[in-house]
Each structure stands twice: as C-alpha cells, then as structure tokens.
Amino acid sequence: MACTKPVKVKLPDGGEKELVPKKVWSLSPKGRKGVKIGLFQDPASGKYFRAKVPDDYPECS
DNA sequence: CTAATTTT
DNA sequence: AAAATTAG
Numbered sequence: 663m664a665c666t667k668p669v670k671v672k673l674p675d676g677g678e679k680e681l682v683p684k685k686v687w688s689l690s691p692k693g694r695k696g697v698k699i700g701l702f703q704d705p706a707s708g709k710y711f712r713a714k715v716p717d718d719y720p721e722c723s
Numbered sequence: 724c725t726a727a728t729t730t731t
Numbered sequence: 732a733a734a735a736t737t738a739g
Contacts, residue, residue, distance in 0.1 A: 684729095689736070691725040697737045701729070710730050712736040 665700075665722035671713045674704050681705070685723050686715055 668680035683700035690696025700715040 687727055689726050689728085691739080694725080694739060696726060696739090699727075699736050701736090710735095712728085712730095714737055 663720065663722045669700060669715050669719065671700070671702055673706070674709060674711050675706060679705070683715060683722070686719055686721050688721065
C-alpha cells in the first residue's frame, strides 16, 4: 500500500516539515517493541533520510 | 547492541 | 559495504 498521510519530521537541515514517507517499516529487535521507521526525501537537498514515525502509522511502500 | 531497509 | 534511523 502506498504511503499517504504526511508525518511531522525533523529534516536533515534542522527544519521541520510534514512529509509523506517513501516507505515505512518496523524496526524491532527480538523481544522488544522497537520503532517504526520512515524513509523520506528532503525536499531541499533531494537526499534521503530516515526518521521515526508514529507507532500507529501503517507500513507502506 | 539489536532490528529492516535502502541510499550513499 | 557502511551509514542512518529509535530506545530498551
């Protein structure tokens, strides 16, 4: 499923913006809860970066 | 250190 | 191949 809702993320340049992740997946060690990680693209630089997304955010590609 | 993922 | 991501 495609990622739709924007997430408030800290940009690499320090700014804050609502971006739609390129991909979201769960990053969880065995036995621990872990976190959801989103892959985003910085609108300024075009560079990709990762950031935590809310635990209830659906996995998507 | 562990977890998955993908850009760099 | 390494970096980065979060938090227990």
